[in-house]
Amino acid sequence: MQKYAVKVGLIGILYVFLVSAVVFIGAFRLNLYTDRAYANPSVSATPVPKLITFTYWRHMMQWDGGFYKHIAIGGYQAEETAFFPLYPMMIRAVLRVQNNFASAAGIVSFLSFLGALYFFIRLAEYLLEENHDKQLNNMARHAETDAVDASEAHTFSSRIAAHTVSTRALFFFLFFPTAFYLLAPYTESLFLCLMLGSLYYARSRRLWLAGLLGFGAALARVNGFFVVILLGYELYAQWRAHEAGAVWQKIMVAVSPLAGLLTYMIYLKVRFGSFVQFAVSQARWNRNGSLNPFDIGNRLAVYFKEFGQLSSVFNAEFVSRALDVSFFIFIIIVGIWMYRAWRKDFALWTLSLGILPLLSGTLLSMPRYVFPSPFVAMFLARQIKNESVQLSILICFMALWTLFLTLFSNGYWVG
Numbered sequence: 001m002q003k004y005a006v007k008v009g010l011i012g013i014l015y016v017f018l019v020s021a022v023v024f025i026g027a028f029r030l031n032l033y034t035d036r037a038y039a040n041p042s043v044s045a046t047p048v049p050k051l052i053t054f055t056y057w058r059h060m061m062q063w064d065g066g067f068y069k070h071i072a073i074g075g076y077q078a079e080e081t082a083f084f085p086l087y088p089m090m091i092r093a094v095l096r097v098q099n100n101f102a103s104a105a106g107i108v109s110f111l112s113f114l115g116a117l118y119f120f121i122r123l124a125e126y127l128l129e130e131n132h133d134k135q136l137n138n139m140a141r142h143a144e145t146d147a148v149d150a151s152e153a154h155t156f157s158s159r160i161a162a163h164t165v166s167t168r169a170l171f172f173f174l175f176f177p178t179a180f181y182l183l184a185p186y187t188e189s190l191f192l193c194l195m196l197g198s199l200y201y202a203r204s205r206r207l208w209l210a211g212l213l214g215f216g217a218a219l220a221r222v223n224g225f226f227v228v229i230l231l232g233y234e235l236y237a238q239w240r241a242h243e244a245g246a247v248w249q250k251i252m253v254a255v256s257p258l259a260g261l262l263t264y265m266i267y268l269k270v271r272f273g274s275f276v277q278f279a280v281s282q283a284r285w286n287r288n289g290s291l292n293p294f295d296i297g298n299r300l301a302v303y304f305k306e307f308g309q310l311s312s313v314f315n316a317e318f319v320s321r322a323l324d325v326s327f328f329i330f331i332i333i334v335g336i337w338m339y340r341a342w343r344k345d346f347a348l349w350t351l352s353l354g355i356l357p358l359l360s361g362t363l364l365s366m367p368r369y370v371f372p373s374p375f376v377a378m379f380l381a382r383q384i385k386n387e388s389v390q391l392s393i394l395i396c397f398m399a400l401w402t403l404f405l406t407l408f409s410n411g412y413w414v415g
Contacts, residue, residue, distance in 0.1 A: 008117045015174060019183050019405065026406035062411055065185035069101045078272050082281045085264060086219040087187045105185035112189035113182045119196035120173060120374050124166035128382055165381050168390060172377035177400035178368045178415050191221040192372055198227060202234045211253035218260025226352045227257040233345035287360035299361025320413065324363040328354050331370040338379050346375040368415030
């Protein structure tokens, strides 16, 4: 535990330093213009004003951060219910100790980030070592070596290989193009901490902790109820293996994310008169949820028609929509590949991140929506063997990460 605490702490501090450096350079040294994709077109394009002092959180507190501030301080309005309650609740708890939203949000996000890092590292080592063990076992069946030597070689080789692949997965995770949201006043870090933690404790057979974190994940983000896929698959595998534990307990833990969503829906019914107020409020962002495939198809047709009518590829809105479409295609391809080559539960979770936004008839914010699948990073690290391809992917991720963070810290809409 101590070894992982030191490792997570050092990585967390280095990552904060790197993000801060990019924000500092982007805010002070670049002569950027205001966002032309999601700004009032009547406003003239002028350079973003330079700041006299470096205020990191002022630059990171963009877009949704303002809604979380209002909810944490003043409570919900009907049109703000699209933002799930756990993150602002935790900020509000910290505000009781010190009365500064930026500091409170920073504390919650950073501690959640450290938790997400810890669970990601532990799961990556476990899952990738498990895969390497299977490969070595298959090879051992055909090897004519001394049993003791083979066992020692197996253990040593497995640990080295798992460490190498999990380290590569960590780089893919931290430099996914929208991973900087882990340190923004958004739900990404808290949600990933809870989601990864619930899966980690389920695999560690600490079921009540798994259920508690699964319940919390559904209160942190709209797609949190899909954590039932991960918990259900894991606990079903344990049941099939005839492992100890009451069946009713496993079922309760598996459905804990649904209980979290139901809790929020009951609150919305009591407060605003509608169980699905969180979906109704999406209309503020021109998202009109529907389960009717014809409605969804018509709205997507309108979306792509408007996309095709944009005047130039240099138009800011064209670039934004092109990124939305590109990330959607990326996550669908990786999800299908994952389903065929690795774990079906991870693949279904990954695909859900791309498909759920389609119910609103738009691909808006897709680069951020697809980030909470850390299994993409693990899968790419596991599946791609060619070092040149690995390096190319990492360079591409880091270049987009730097660009997106620079734009976001200057007030641009990035997912």
